[in-house]
Amino acid sequence: MKLLRRIAVSLLVLVVVLYAAAVGYMYVNQRALQYDAKGEVTPLAQTALVGAEEIAVPSGDGVVHGWYQAPRAGMPVIVYYKGNSGSFSREHERYEQFVADGYGFVAFDYRGFPASPGSISQAGILEDATTMFDWAAAKGFPLVIWGRSLGSGPSTYVASVRDAKALLLETPFLSAVTVAWERYPFLPVGLVMQDQFPVNEWIADVSEPVLVAHGTADVTIGVSNGERLYALVPNKDELWIEPGAGHSDLWARGIWSHAMPFFERAMTQ
Template sequence: MSEAENDPALNARATPSGSGKRVRKLLVNLTVVVAIAYTMAAGFMYLNQRSFLFVPTGELSDPAEAGLDQVAVETVTMADGTQISVWSAAPAVEGAPTVLYFHGNSGNVSTRASRFKQILDSGFGLYAPSYRGYAGSEGSPTEVDLISDGREHFQAVAGLTDRIIIHGESMGTGVATAIAADQPDTDLLVLEAPYTALVDRAYEQYPWLPVGLLMIDQMPTRERIGNVRAPILIVHGTEDFVIPVEHGKRLFERAADPKEILIFDGAAHNNLWSQGLWPAVLDAWEKTKAEE
């Protein structure tokens, strides 16, 4: 028998101690628990992602109650039979454009009544659809369906007027850009607090998740805006913590000319209209007409 085999100290170092085994077992168990928790969290986010993205609330009110007597509430049927509510009004001034308005992810069309009043008071027309699954409309919202519906809405407006401004608000900027990229007859695209892509914003909020693999409705505006040939006005606020102003700046870089970006210092996500958004749109429209 060798001297090493009789040395208790060497044998102790060569044989794992009971405490070492317990530590390794604890680490393995902890890894398993973390993996299970992560998988459950990712699964929860995947299954419920649309409830986080699309947040319809409230009832569709009567436009007259908001002082919009000239606005009619129409029910239009999409190609697949889904019925959608639309607030619409013809231009009050001859030659004025109609604003095709795609609203944000929360509330409903009627919660934008004060904005619509500014549009109508300028003599412009209005065509504001309520998304699928939102107040007054059937179905469930998805990126594919909202864009498909948007194309049909554009054609409906084009059948009434030859001057169209597409306005996208927040989540609606992705829909608005997708439609403008497909429709060369768009006269002006207005993007209010836009994002480069919904999946980009999701990654910023959940960097620990593989959102690129999990997210269904990614809405890559950054990939579509370069195909827009209409003049583009981007409006954003420096204190927007819902969609940071860097998103608007990056979209502006990708957009083709003619384009303009207006950044309101101190403005947040939901108060751009009170900061002067609509006068900026009127100014952009005058520039568009001057270039015709």
């Protein structure tokens, strides 16, 4: 019995040590695990955006790099907050479509992502997001906000502290810590995670009309995140759930055909 007790205690100690090591590793390396900031930057000259310009806007202790194009008369500028993977420039086909339909846009990399040197943190992303909104607002055009995936965090934050015409959230999370907990329910992510992006709290202060878009086959951010977030929206416009769509499928599945009438409705309010 004593031997069995010693074995049980030893196994328990081993489990505790391994668990503590896993938590420690996650804490120390959490931003490397949370963000996917690697990728090539597509040169503007290699796109169909012949009227766009490269911009470099001071933000915090660094400079944010992106692209901007003014809209046609009477149309708004889409302030686009990118997702977690790679550079904003990889989504140039979206911006080309925006421009083709008369919209202006500003899109950029947060500091620490491929086009904008620096280190990544929630504070830095929110600072860059607010800086770029203010930069666009100074151009004098109406602004609508589009946040995709990770971008649902800064876009909702900005909408809660600034005035825009509309907020579109594509594959949003309820909060980043919610997603982390759903993936690692055995880890104390709520206690150790630094960049939690509490969208569920910020949304309460968003007065703009909101469209939430999500896909039922999204394994990166589960569709229930979008559904639960939309339930908290003060000024609801539309919840579009696309059957069978994964995390990166909504553009091909027609989100633009939902976004345009949404923005048109918002512009008349």
